[in-house]
Structure formats: structure tokens, C-alpha cells
Amino acid sequence: MNTLMPPRPLAAQLDRAGVLSLTLLALTLGMPAARADSALESATKNPSICDFDLEQLMRVKVISVSKREEELSAAPAAIYVISGEDLQRSGVTTLADALRGVPGLDVARIDAHRWAVSSRGFNNELASKLLVLDDGRSVYTPLFSGVYWDTFDRMFEDVDRIEVIRGPGATLWGANAVNGVINLISKSAKDTQGLLFSAGGGTEEEGFVSARYGGKIGDNAYARVYGKFFNRDESVLANGTGANDDWWMSRGGFRVDWDVNDTSLMTFQGDVYDGMEHQVRTEVIATSPYLVTARHTDHVEGGNLLARWTRTFSPDSELSLQTYYDHSERESGLPLERRDLFDLDLQHRCSLVPRNVAVWGVGYRLTADDVDNSFAVSLNPDRRTTHVFSAFIQDEIAVVEDCLHLTLGTKLEHNDFTAWEVQPGARLAWTPCESQTFWASISRAVRTPSRAEDDVRLNFPADATGTNLFSILGDRSGLSEELIAYEIGYRAVLNPKVSVDLALFYNDYEHLRSLEPVTPPATPPPALFALASANNLAGETQGAELSLRAHVVEWWELTGSYTYLHQSLRAVAGFDATTAATLEGSAPQHQFSLRSQMNLPRGWQFDAGLRYVDQLSNPHVPSYITFDVRLAWQVNDRLQISVVGRDLAESQHAEFGASPVSAAPATEVERSVYGKLTWRF
Amino acid sequence: MAFLAQFKHCLITRALVRRAWLAALSSLLLLGGILAGAQEFVAPEQTVKAAFLYNFAKFVEWPTNSFAASNSDLVIGVLGKDPFGQTLDETVAGRRVDGHPVVIARYRQIGEATNCHVLFLASSEKKNLPRILAELKTRAVLTVSDIEDFAAAGGLIQLVKRGERIQFKINAEAAGRSQLKFSSKLLRLSIPDGV
Numbered sequence: 001m002n003t004l005m006p007p008r009p010l011a012a013q014l015d016r017a018g019v020l021s022l023t024l025l026a027l028t029l030g031m032p033a034a035r036a037d038s039a040l041e042s043a044t045k046n047p048s049i050c051d052f053d054l055e056q057l058m059r060v061k062v063i064s065v066s067k068r069e070e071e072l073s074a075a076p077a078a079i080y081v082i083s084g085e086d087l088q089r090s091g092v093t094t095l096a097d098a099l100r101g102v103p104g105l106d107v108a109r110i111d112a113h114r115w116a117v118s119s120r121g122f123n124n125e126l127a128s129k130l131l132v133l134d135d136g137r138s139v140y141t142p143l144f145s146g147v148y149w150d151t152f153d154r155m156f157e158d159v160d161r162i163e164v165i166r167g168p169g170a171t172l173w174g175a176n177a178v179n180g181v182i183n184l185i186s187k188s189a190k191d192t193q194g195l196l197f198s199a200g201g202g203t204e205e206e207g208f209v210s211a212r213y214g215g216k217i218g219d220n221a222y223a224r225v226y227g228k229f230f231n232r233d234e235s236v237l238a239n240g241t242g243a244n245d246d247w248w249m250s251r252g253g254f255r256v257d258w259d260v261n262d263t264s265l266m267t268f269q270g271d272v273y274d275g276m277e278h279q280v281r282t283e284v285i286a287t288s289p290y291l292v293t294a295r296h297t298d299h300v301e302g303g304n305l306l307a308r309w310t311r312t313f314s315p316d317s318e319l320s321l322q323t324y325y326d327h328s329e330r331e332s333g334l335p336l337e338r339r340d341l342f343d344l345d346l347q348h349r350c351s352l353v354p355r356n357v358a359v360w361g362v363g364y365r366l367t368a369d370d371v372d373n374s375f376a377v378s379l380n381p382d383r384r385t386t387h388v389f390s391a392f393i394q395d396e397i398a399v400v401e402d403c404l405h406l407t408l409g410t411k412l413e414h415n416d417f418t419a420w421e422v423q424p425g426a427r428l429a430w431t432p433c434e435s436q437t438f439w440a441s442i443s444r445a446v447r448t449p450s451r452a453e454d455d456v457r458l459n460f461p462a463d464a465t466g467t468n469l470f471s472i473l474g475d476r477s478g479l480s481e482e483l484i485a486y487e488i489g490y491r492a493v494l495n496p497k498v499s500v501d502l503a504l505f506y507n508d509y510e511h512l513r514s515l516e517p518v519t520p521p522a523t524p525p526p527a528l529f530a531l532a533s534a535n536n537l538a539g540e541t542q543g544a545e546l547s548l549r550a551h552v553v554e555w556w557e558l559t560g561s562y563t564y565l566h567q568s569l570r571a572v573a574g575f576d577a578t579t580a581a582t583l584e585g586s587a588p589q590h591q592f593s594l595r596s597q598m599n600l601p602r603g604w605q606f607d608a609g610l611r612y613v614d615q616l617s618n619p620h621v622p623s624y625i626t627f628d629v630r631l632a633w634q635v636n637d638r639l640q641i642s643v644v645g646r647d648l649a650e651s652q653h654a655e656f657g658a659s660p661v662s663a664a665p666a667t668e669v670e671r672s673v674y675g676k677l678t679w680r681f
Numbered sequence: 682m683a684f685l686a687q688f689k690h691c692l693i694t695r696a697l698v699r700r701a702w703l704a705a706l707s708s709l710l711l712l713g714g715i716l717a718g719a720q721e722f723v724a725p726e727q728t729v730k731a732a733f734l735y736n737f738a739k740f741v742e743w744p745t746n747s748f749a750a751s752n753s754d755l756v757i758g759v760l761g762k763d764p765f766g767q768t769l770d771e772t773v774a775g776r777r778v779d780g781h782p783v784v785i786a787r788y789r790q791i792g793e794a795t796n797c798h799v800l801f802l803a804s805s806e807k808k809n810l811p812r813i814l815a816e817l818k819t820r821a822v823l824t825v826s827d828i829e830d831f832a833a834a835g836g837l838i839q840l841v842k843r844g845e846r847i848q849f850k851i852n853a854e855a856a857g858r859s860q861l862k863f864s865s866k867l868l869r870l871s872i873p874d875g876v
Contacts, residue, residue: 054736054870058848060729085845262808 076427076439078503091630091644101593103545103561104166108656119180129178145450168445189222195681202674220259227252235667249275272303291466302328316351336372446480497551512537539569585618603634619657742862755781761803802826
């Protein structure tokens with residue numbers, strides 16, 4: 001089953017789409033050969049910035065290549081980094097929207113406060129194969145193995161970068177990092193000193209304000225505190241009427257970074273948030289009139305505390321210990337979901353044998369929930385505590401120093417759902433010239449069952465009146481979804497200004513989740529028919545992801561990306577294929593994005609982004625193309641004024657369709673404009 | 682053209698991708714080549730810092746007895762774990778300051794740095810800072826470092842990263858006490874005290 005697909009059919013498959021080759025060739029049309037040659041010659045010479053005088057030198061923009069980034073650029077994996085500056089200049093106001101344009105990712109807004117975000121296919125609100133970390137803290141909810149994107153937020157000015165790794169990250173990060181890992185990394189408190197205040201508003205962003213203060217609290221210790229608030233307008237239904245899903249959220253937090261001594265670094269951080277989200281839902285109730293459509297006001301709140309200690313013994317040896325606690329309370333589908341999460345991780349990187357760098361670690365996570373059930377949505381039992389114990393080891397072997405590196409590793413995990421899981425991986429990186437890397441990998445990853453897949457009962461109306469029910473049931477005998485992933489990639493930094501990244505993958509899945517007809521449960525209320533969670537789907541996905549970044553001239557940067565995805569899923573013989581069709585049709589086949597950032601004279605910035613997203617087939621959503629623009633003026637050292645227009649192409653467009661069993665409708669995204677002022681003191 | 686040849690070599694050895702892909706990738710590189718013809722204003726951090734080191738030497742005057750002859754070497758030293766690698770050597774290759782050829786020297790300990798004019802203190806020397814600066818106090822050496830609070834600790838020029846650009850701070854008091862003469866331009870371009 002899991003044989004390595006020969007490369008030729010993969011390339012042929014991609015070529016059938018043909019779009020990528022065409023796009024690239026189109027880029028070069030009309031380029032005279034002689035001119036290209038002389039340009040290439042000049043590219044081989046490295047113009048010396050030594051000829052610059054002091055003033056010119058002080059204007060040179062440095063490409064900060066941190067140790068981590070150096071590692072990333074040579075890493076044998078499909079990696080994309082959104083810098084803090086890119087984030088702020090994209091004009092987005094939510095982290096989910098910030099991920100648009102990242103090759104391999106699919107971001108679709110379902111309504112004003114719900115998003116479907118996935119990597120390499122299988123997109124829906126409960127997209128389950130993507131792990132999201134906020135400064136090392138998992139924001140993946142064990143309830144349905146997805147992410148609550150509404151409560152994943154930050155003060156954007158404090159974000160250092162967002163690293164997106166497509167493909168399995170299971171060897172290091174563990175179960176559920178099946179198709180990707182997103183890691184938000186915030187700046188050290190040392191780099192966010194002083195006072196910053198920003199505020200603004202517009203058509204969809206009805207009002208937002210945020211403030212941060214950073215100070216030095218000791219000889220080697222820095223701290224910051226922040227707070228932010230926003231109020232967002234409702235989205236619209238297809239017919240243009242309001243969807244009654246407006247929301248607000250307030251949030252605050254702190255971070256302390258303390259250089260205990262030359263070798264030890266302590267970080268403490270924490271956040272609290274509190275918000276109110278409106279949603280119109282149609283749900284069944286036990287008594288007449290059985291079916292009720294109402295506008296709900298859902299309260300969400302939570303907080304977390306994290307401590308991390310890092311000790312560097314030598315450049316090759318580093319130990320880190322991290323622990324966090326996270327509490328959340330949420331009203332939505334369930335009347336109330338309370339969750340406590342405790343996590344402890346130890347990691348050690350060392351080089352015991354020459355030309356080998358080993359990383360090993362152990363971890364423990366406890367999750368305890370306590371829910372209030374309704375007639376429509378219930379979990380049985382209504383309280384459950386689960387534990388995950390894990391250990392991993394990974395060794396990077398320099399087969400040929402600075403040229404050929406082999407990384408072997410595995411994670412061993414014990415969870416309360418499926419007991420033991422082994423997730424090994426092998427990666428090979430070939431760096432023939434300093435600036436180029438070819439890589440290939442084979443890895444296994446699993447997605448363990450969620451609490452809902454084990455214990456849920458959902459009741460839906462089986463007819464227009466709601467007097468008869470059908471039920472969807474969890475099943476505790478469920479298996480983990482399994483993936484064997486084959487990837488190859490190529491990355492080149494052609495000079496400090498142009499870089500190319502290409503990744504191809506072939507994913508082979510087994511035991512994917514499906515819903516199968518079962519005898520209705522004996523427990524009340526009686527249901528006319530019922531579906532239960534099972535693992536009867538299998539299939540393959542394949543795709544290509546290309547990104548290109550170019551500093552056209554000193555003041556102009558262009559970033560482009562193209563994503564191709566083909567999903568082919570089927571039910572195991574004898575089982576129903578409905579779920580396969582829904583999953584297959586949930587992600588676009590082609591996506592294209594182009595972003596431009598211009599630094600103009602007198603402190604002006606002009607940024608624009610264009611994106612095309614192919615149609616979704618099930619439920620049907622037409623393809624769309626839209627663009628955003630941002631104009632900003634740095635008035636002086638302290639004040640910046642900006643105006644942002646988003647989704648400008650149409651007055652409204654749909655990005656995702658509601659699933660047949662969704663209680664709330666999918667809505668459309670409106671064209672919007674907002675203005676913003678930022679002061680720094 | 683060597684660049685293209687090298688690249689093709691890397692590619693052609695792989696028969697993984699069909700010819701169409703090769704064409705597509707090479708076209709991308711051609712595009713890259715064209716774009717690369719544009720002027721250089723973006724550079725790795727260490728390259729910019731290396732260029733600063735050389736530039737500082739142009740705006741500082743040493744006492745005449747610092748040089749054996751009018752054409753003897755001006756030595757830029759790096760103390761500790763060298764962050765520049767070849768970059769610094771390439772930066773100063775074939776360059777002169779006021780008739781003095783610029784050369785690079787590397788030292789493991791301050792005791793070895795007996796004949797340099799500019800001395801860059803690598804971040805590995807952070808804990809030895811007071812001792813090193815004390816030792817250099819009476820000598821005509823332009824001390825430069827990107828160690829935090831270097832200027833406050835008595836160093837002459839501290840490189841500071843502000844946003845995406847490299848700027849520098851001068852410890853005006855130490856500069857006044859030293860035997861070096863700082864050009865007014867250097868003082869004017871430096872980050873003012875208290876910022």
C-alpha cells in the first residue's frame with residue numbers, strides 16, 4: 001500500500017495541470033537572451049557595499065539571518081516564514097487571515113469569527129491535521145482536533161515571525177502534526193521596549209485599540225505588558241443581508257525575558273482574553289416546537305501561563321525545559337466547554353559523536369474537560385481527563401560535511417485513545433552549492449482520535465419539523481488516521497535578493513475518518529437513523545508548492561506563491577463514499593498569490609496583495625480572485641498613519657460552504673476599509 | 682556564466698523532474714539574474730558590520746606613532762569567536778586608508794592584540810569586557826563591538842541594530858579621553874546619548 005510513488009507519474013500528474021509551468025514560462029516571455037546573459041554575469045559579481053559611505057551603510061537593510069533561520073534555510077522540509085514586518089504590512093487583522101498566501105495552506109473564512117484553515121487539503125472548520133503553536137504552547141483543541149482561530153491572537157507589533165512547516169512534523173512535535181505545523185514566535189521583551197499605542201476603525205473593523213509598554217526590570221531582565229480590544233462587524237449572507245455574527249474580544253498579557261547568566265535564559269509569559277461572539281443557529285430541542293432558530297450570544301474566555309528555561313552548555317549543547325498551563329471556557333455548539341491543559345516538555349540538543357547532532361526530549365500533557373450538554377450536542381461522559389506521554393529522538397548525521405545531511409528520528413507516544421503510536425521519519429538534505437538545497441523525506445504521522453470522535457452525540461432534525469431525529473455518534477473503538485508522506489524539495493537563495501522554494505509531495509492515507517450508518521442508539525432520545533464515526537476512508541493527495549521572493553530594487557519586494565493540490569479519496573470496499581466526496585471537494589486545486597511591498601520616499605509605504613483561489617466542489621463555492629492594498633505614511637519617528645482596503649474586487653464573496661450538518665450558515669466576506677494610527681514613544 | 686553552469690550542473694544531475702520543470706526553473710533563474718542586476722541595498726548583517734569596521738577607520742585619526750611608516754599596515758583585529766568569517770577579509774581586500782593598507786588579524790586573547798588599530802570585540806568576550814577595556818585604556822585602539830551596553834561599559838563604538846538597519850553609538854566621554862581623533866561626521870551620525 002505505502003509504496004514510494006515513482007517520481008515520473010507525480011511530475012506527469014502535475015504537468016497535467018500544466019499551470020505551474022505556464023505561469024513560470026509566462027514570467028520570462030519577452031526577455032531578450034543577450035540581456036539575460038549580461039544580467040547573469042553581473043549577478044555573479046558580488047557588488048561590494050564597502051564602497052558605501054557611512055550614510056549609505058546606515059540605510060542598508062540587513063537581512064537578519066538568525067541561527068534559527070540559517071537552520072531553516074538548510075532544513076530538509078517545506079518551510080515558509082512570515083516575518084513580523086510582512087504580518088504588519090499585509091493589512092490583515094487576524095492571524096488566520098495572515099496565513100493566506102502561504103504556499104500549501106488553504107484559508108477560508110466561514111463566518112465573522114470562524115475559519116477553515118488547513119495544510120495540504122482536508123479543509124473544514126474542524127480541520128484536524130494541522131498543529132498550531134503559540135510560542136510553543138499548543139492551541140490545538142483536543143475536543144475536535146482543530147483550532148479555535150477566534151481566540152488565537154496577539155499584538156501584531158510583538159510578533160517576531162510565524163513559521164509554517166508543511167508536511168508531517170510528527171517526529172519532533174508529535175501526534176496531530178500530520179499535514180503541517182504553524183509556530184508563532186513573539187519577540188523577546190528586550191526587543192519591545194518603550195510605549196506603543198495604536199487605534200483605528202473602518203467598515204468591518206468597527207473599532208480597535210491596542211497598547212504595549214516594555215521596560216527594563218533588572219540588570220538583565222526585560223518585561224512588557226500589552227492589551228488590545230476590537231469590535232468586528234457582522235458578515236453577510238449570500239443575499240446581502242446581515243448574518244448577525246458580530247463579535248468583540250479583549251485580551252491582555254505580559255512577557256518577561258531574563259538572562260540569568262551567560263548561559264541561562266528564563267522566559268515567563270501569559271495572556272488572558274475575554275470575548276463575545278454572536279451566531280444564528282438552528283438546533284433541535286426536546287419539546288415543541290422542536291426546531292429553534294435563534295441568535296446566540298456566546299461568551300469565550302481563557303488564559304495561559306508559560307515558563308521556559310534554556311541553558312546553553314556549548315554551541316552544540318542546549319537544554320530547555322518548558323511548562324505551561326492553559327484554561328479556556330467557551331459557549332458555542334456545546335452550551336459550555338471548560339478545559340484545563342497542563343504541559344511539560346524537556347528537550348536536549350547535544351553532539352556526542354563527531355558529525356552527529358542529536359536532539360531528544362520527553363513530554364507530558366494533561367487535558368481535563370468539563371462540559372454542559374444540550375439536547376442537540378452532548379458528550380458522554382461530560383467530564384474526561386486524558387494524558388499523553390511522549391519521547392522523541394532525532395539525529396542529524398553529516399554524511400558529507402556541509403554537503404549531505406541525513407536526519408533520522410522517531411517519536412513514541414502513549415495516549416488514552418489508541419495507546420502507543422510510533423512516528424518515525426527520515427530526511428535527506430543535499431547542499432551541492434552553499435546557496436542551494438535539495439531535500440527529500442519519508443515520514444509517518446498519525447492523527448489520534450479527538451474527544452468528540454470518541455464521545456459525542458449530535459442530534460439533527462430528520463425532517464422539516466424536527467419531530468424526528470437523526471444522530472451522529474462518536475465511537476470509542478476508533479483508530480488513529482495514518483499518513484505516510486513522501487516529499488521532495490528544492491530551495492535556493494540566488495543572491496541576497498532572490499530566493500526560490502519548491503516542494504512536491506505525495507501523501508498516502510489510511511484509516512481516515514468516515515461516518516457509517518448504524519442502528520440508532522437505545523439511549524433516549526429516539527433517533528430515526530444514526531451515523532457513527534469510523535475509519536473507513538483511504539486515499540492519496542499530491543501537490544506542488546512554489547514560492548518566490550525577490551527584492552526587485554532596494555525599495556520594492558515581490559513575493560509570489562502557487563499551490564497545486566489533488567485529493568483522491570475513497571471508501572474502503574463495502575462502505576459509504578459520501579464522506580470521501582465531501583473531504584475531496586473541500587480544498588481548492590489551484591491557488592495563486594502575489595504580494596508587493598514598496599518603500600517610497602518621505603516615509604510612504606505602498607503594499608498590495610492579489611490572490612486567486614480555485615473553486616470548491618463539495619459544497620460548491622465558486623473560485624474567486626481578490627486584492628488588498630495598504631498605504632502608510634510614517635509622519636515622523638513616532639507616528640504612522642495607514643489606510644487598508646481588503647477584498648476589494650467584489651462587494652462580497654463566498655470562501656467556504658456550510659456542511660450539511662452545520663447548525664450555523666456559512667456567510668460571505670465583504671469588501672472593507674479601515675484606517676489606523678500607530679504611535680511609538 | 683559560471684553561476685549558471687554551476688546551477689545547471691546541480692539540476693541536470695537530477696533526472697527527477699521532467700524537462701518542462703527544468704525549463705521553468707531555469708527561466709526563474711534568468712528572471713533572478715535580471716533582478717540581480719539591480720543595485721545592492723540589502724545585505725547580510727555581518728557584511729554590513731564588516732563594512733562599518735572599515736568605514737570607521739576612515740573617520741578616525743591615530744597618533745602618528747601608531748604607525749611605523751606612512752605606508753605601514755592599518756590592522757583591524759577581531760578578538761574572540763570571529764562572527765565574520767571570510768566576509769571581513771573580502772571587505773578590506775586591496776583597500777587602503779590614508780595610504781595604509783588594511784589588514785585583518787584575529788586574536789584569541791587580549792594579550793595577543795598588541796599591534797592593532799581597530800579592535801572588534803566578539804560577543805564571546807562579553808564577560809571579559811571590563812578587563813579588556815581596562816587593558817586598552819591607555820592605548821590608541823578604536824574599540825568596536827555589538828555587545829549590548831558596550832559603549833556604556835567604556836567601549837568607544839557600539840554597533841546597534843535598530844529595526845532592520847545597523848546604527849552606532851559613540852561613548853563621547855571615552856572618545857574624548859582617548860588618543861584618537863574622531864571626525865565630526867562620525868560623531869554627528871552616531872545615535873545621540875540617552876536614546
